[in-house]
Amino acid sequence: MRHILLVSLLLLNTALLSGCLPAITTAAGIGGSAAITHTTNGITYRTFTAPSSKVRVATLSALNRMQIKVVSEILQEKSNIRLVAAKTNERNIEIQIEPISTNTTRMRVTAKSSAFSYDSATAEEIIQQTKRSLG
Numbered sequence: 001m002r003h004i005l006l007v008s009l010l011l012l013n014t015a016l017l018s019g020c021l022p023a024i025t026t027a028a029g030i031g032g033s034a035a036i037t038h039t040t041n042g043i044t045y046r047t048f049t050a051p052s053s054k055v056r057v058a059t060l061s062a063l064n065r066m067q068i069k070v071v072s073e074i075l076q077e078k079s080n081i082r083l084v085a086a087k088t089n090e091r092n093i094e095i096q097i098e099p100i101s102t103n104t105t106r107m108r109v110t111a112k113s114s115a116f117s118y119d120s121a122t123a124e125e126i127i128q129q130t131k132r133s134l135g
Helices: 002-017 020-041 052-065 120-134
Strands: 043-048 069-076 081-087 092-101 104-112
Touching: 043 120, 052 069, 052 081, 052 092, 052 104, 052 120, 092 120, 104 120
Parallel strands: none
Antiparallel strands: 043 104, 069 081, 081 092, 092 104
16 A cells, blocks of 8 residues: 555655646746847946936945046047946956937946956946045
8 A cells, every 4th residue: 555655645746746847948048048149248337317427426436436447438429428448357348338319328348358258247346436436
């Protein structure tokens, strides 16, 4: 009797859990592809409800607070997009500040640790520190 009960329990578990394998496999695939896309893409965006001039000042303040050296700053006259290049010993950082309207600005940050490797965490922290500077 005990043997039949154990076999029945195993068969029931197998039947119930067999539907979970495709779900687990799909979830792992989605999570894995999202991580790869984020790592290889490495670009972080944020839109602020603030004029681009204020976002620029907040960005420079954030970089200063993080002790990241600004290498260059260029304003593209045609598009009115400001490009800020910054550098640490191990990272090259590119920041794009784009006015969307008079009181809305999109910020794009890319932090490269090598030619093919991006550092999304540093890019996100620059955005968070810029947000903090804006108040």
